[in-house]
Amino acid sequence: MEKQRIGILGGTFDPPHLGHLVIANEVLHTLKLDQIAFMPNQEPPHKARKSGTTESDRLQMLELAIKDNPNFAIEKIELERQGKSFSLDTMKLLKDRNPGVEYYFIIGADMVEYLANWHGIDELINIVSFIGVNRPKYELESPYPVQYIEIPQMDISSTLIRERCKKSISIKYLLPDNVIRYIEENGLYES
Ligand SMILES: Nc1ncnc2c1ncn2[C@@H]1O[C@H](COP(=O)(O)OP(=O)(O)OP(=O)(O)O)[C@@H](O)[C@H]1O
Numbered sequence: 001m002e003k004q005r006i007g008i009l010g011g012t013f014d015p016p017h018l019g020h021l022v023i024a025n026e027v028l029h030t031l032k033l034d035q036i037a038f039m040p041n042q043e044p045p046h047k048a049r050k051s052g053t054t055e056s057d058r059l060q061m062l063e064l065a066i067k068d069n070p071n072f073a074i075e076k077i078e079l080e081r082q083g084k085s086f087s088l089d090t091m092k093l094l095k096d097r098n099p100g101v102e103y104y105f106i107i108g109a110d111m112v113e114y115l116a117n118w119h120g121i122d123e124l125i126n127i128v129s130f131i132g133v134n135r136p137k138y139e140l141e142s143p144y145p146v147q148y149i150e151i152p153q154m155d156i157s158s159t160l161i162r163e164r165c166k167k168s169i170s171i172k173y174l175l176p177d178n179v180i181r182y183i184e185e186n187g188l189y190e191s
């Protein structure tokens with residue numbers, strides 16, 4: 001039987017935005033994958049989260065963001081354990097749980113540049129295939145094996161959205177309307 005092929009888009013998703021959705025869709029179709037699993041981390045290994053949102057906020061926003069796409073799913077494995085979410089630990093666990101699945105780990109160019117600093121990267125590259133996508137202001141170059149996929153450039157980040165909310169600047173069209181409603185109804189990112 002052929003292995004199932006799943007793309008993992010790991011992230012903090014604080015909040016999820018159109019950049020994430022476009023990446024997922026482009027990689028899904030270019031590589032003809034069976035599914036893209038959005039994988040929210042518990043605690044990002046390389047940056048501090050100061051936005052004040054809860055794990056439940058991030059998860060609910062992600063659920064809203066992907067709900068109309070049958071090829072998108074959420075992988076909650078990193079929310080099951082406390083502490084920094086090192087991708088090596090996660091992917092070993094996922095491979096053990098699902099030996100019949102081939103995993104493609106999708107990263108933006110900022111993470112491609114940072115790959116040398118990932119915990120246990122030399123082991124991780126033997127477990128997953130890395131897929132790199134372009135992102136404005138970052139180079140798509142790495143000494144590690146990364147397959148590059150060209151996507152429409154989008155200079156959108158969660159940081160930009162949080163900053164705009166703080167200054168009461170419109171975030172319309174940068175992320176799905178139902179996620180914007182969640183942010184407004186729950187007063188996220190206001191201070
Ligand atoms: N606009 C974008 N273009 C390309 N890749 C992106 C884009 N936004 C996010 N990514 C990639 O998606 C993954 C998850 O990103 P993350 O959830 O940290 O969003 P972010 O916008 O980078 O967040 P923050 O601004 O809070 O650092 C990372 O691999 C990141 O490189």
Ligand SMILES: O=C(O)c1ccc[n+]([C@@H]2O[C@H](COP(=O)([O-])O)[C@@H](O)[C@H]2O)c1
Nearest residue numbers: 010011012041044045046086087118119
């Ligand atoms: O394992 C690591 O050392 C490591 C270092 C930096 C980032 N990552 C993972 O890369 C993904 C994108 O990170 P982020 O913070 O941009 O959302 C997310 O799944 C992180 O857990 C993993």
